Amino acid sequence: MEIRRDIYLNKLISKKHNGLIKVITGIRRCGKSYLMFNIFREHLIGEQIADDHIIEIAFDLYEYEEYRNPKVFYPYLKSRIKDKEMYYVLLDEVQLLDDFEAILNSLSRMKNVDVYVTGSNAKFLSKDIITEFRGRGDEVHMYPLTFAEYMSVYSGDRMAGWRDYVLYGGIPLVMAFPAPEQKADFLKRLFDETYISDIVGRNKVRNKSELEELLNILSSAIGSLTNPNKLSATFKSVKNKKISQYTIKKYIGYFEDSFLIDSALRYDIKGKKYIDTPSKYYFTDLGLRNARLNFKQIEETHAMENIIFNELKVRGYNVDVGVVVSNEVDKNGKKIRKQREIDFVCNRGSKRYYIQSAYAMPDEAKRKQEQKSLLMVQDGFKKIIITKDTLAPLYNEDGVLVMSVFDFLLNEESLEL
Numbered sequence: 166m167e168i169r170r171d172i173y174l175n176k177l178i179s180k181k182h183n184g185l186i187k188v189i190t191g192i193r194r195c196g197k198s199y200l201m202f203n204i205f206r207e208h209l210i211g212e213q214i215a216d217d218h219i220i221e222i223a224f225d226l227y228e229y230e231e232y233r234n235p236k237v238f239y240p241y242l243k244s245r246i247k248d249k250e251m252y253y254v255l256l257d258e259v260q261l262l263d264d265f266e267a268i269l270n271s272l273s274r275m276k277n278v279d280v281y282v283t284g285s286n287a288k289f290l291s292k293d294i295i296t297e298f299r300g301r302g303d304e305v306h307m308y309p310l311t312f313a314e315y316m317s318v319y320s321g322d323r324m325a326g327w328r329d330y331v332l333y334g335g336i337p338l339v340m341a342f343p344a345p346e347q348k349a350d351f352l353k354r355l356f357d358e359t360y361i362s363d364i365v366g367r368n369k370v371r372n373k374s375e376l377e378e379l380l381n382i383l384s385s386a387i388g389s390l391t392n393p394n395k396l397s398a399t400f401k402s403v404k405n406k407k408i409s410q411y412t413i414k415k416y417i418g419y420f421e422d423s424f425l426i427d428s429a430l431r432y433d434i435k436g437k438k439y440i441d442t443p444s445k446y447y448f449t450d451l452g453l454r455n456a457r458l459n460f461k462q463i464e465e466t467h468a469m470e471n472i473i474f475n476e477l478k479v480r481g482y483n484v485d486v487g488v489v490v491s492n493e494v495d496k497n498g499k500k501i502r503k504q505r506e507i508d509f510v511c512n513r514g515s516k517r518y519y520i521q522s523a524y525a526m527p528d529e530a531k532r533k534q535e536q537k538s539l540l541m542v543q544d545g546f547k548k549i550i551i552t553k554d555t556l557a558p559l560y561n562e563d564g565v566l567v568m569s570v571f572d573f574l575l576n577e578e579s580l581e582l
Contacts, residue, residue, distance in 0.1 A: 177281065
């Protein structure tokens with residue numbers, strides 16, 4: 166079963182021969198090595214690149230152990246380059262190569278060498294490695310399977326696929342397990358043995374149980390506004406533990422660095438400024454989030470919001486939580502200042518969209534409630550409501566585009582309708 170990852174293949178193709186080191190980053194097991202060694206390699210072969218001009222090394226494999234020594238690796242690589250034609254160097258788990266930063270910077274200076282690398286999150290974070298390359302790195306960030314990628318190889322209909330995707334997420338290896346209990350066991354083991362181990366090891370975390378408790382709280386509150394102060398209070402009231410805001414902020418940084426979670430900041434649309442706190446946190450993969458909670462608390466409304474957020478990030482949008490401030494009158498006739506929320510404010514270049522995630526809109530009252538904050542924004546950018554209902558995309562009388570989550574996820578041009 167081969168899953169096409171054209172989004173990332175096209176990004177790699179667009180960056181060929183740009184003189185920079187192509188650094189493929191992303192959460193563990195999202196398919197980085199497969200993208201480089203299989204999908205991208207097939208592209209090179211299809212472009213008539215000779216096999217001996219594609220140099221592949223996976224530093225985590227036993228047969229390449231000696232090449233972790235730069236005094237062995239560099240002469241070997243130089244010996245493979247025999248003419249002035251372009252050579253493509255594909256290196257996996259490159260953090261295992263001693264002094265890899267210096268080696269890769271040297272390779273980037275060779276005019277007929279095009280370099281592509283991946284590494285594990287434990288030692289190879291994008292913010293670290295791009296800094297080390299001093300302007301010579303070009304990142305391609307990879308996510309688990311989108312719903313469209315998932316459905317491209319799923320054997321059932323889209324409703325069955327949606328149920329499985331919401332429950333087990335998009336880590337590609339999960340699809341190799343036929344039974345639900347096998348999928349669940351794999352995700353739980355992966356979380357404990359890989360992600361938690363990476364975070365604890367890389368950051369030398371001394372209180373592992375404290376870090377895991379925070380991860381449980383964040384898992385239970387996807388899409389909810391929160392901040393370190395609020396989380397500290399939750400620890401005190403629910404867990405009967407005291408943990409400082411500083412420590413919580415540090416732990417959240419670890420989760421974000423490992424690509425487990427991503428954050429959406431609050432943005433005052435009329436004031437055109439960011440609001441420091443609170444923020445929303447979403448999981449990069451819902452299956453991992455569900456595994457963390459032992460597959461309890463599966464709320465489809467929050468899951469749908471998380472999936473929409475991830476899809477927008479995959480499509481290259483900067484995503485914030487919109488805040489619209491208005492002066493209103495309460496039931497007692499008193500003037501009040503009220504903040505209303507728009508789930509997502511999405512920006513990419515000159516494009517902007519305001520998007521509301523609404524699981525169901527069974528009546529007119531619910532429709533008006535969902536779009537009220539959207540209509541308070543007076544600019545000319547498109548306002549969209551995404552719902553679970555399977556209706557065809559349409560513009561209502563207020564000019565708001567309403568579409569189903571399936572039309573949104575299965576058509577990469579859906580926001581242009």
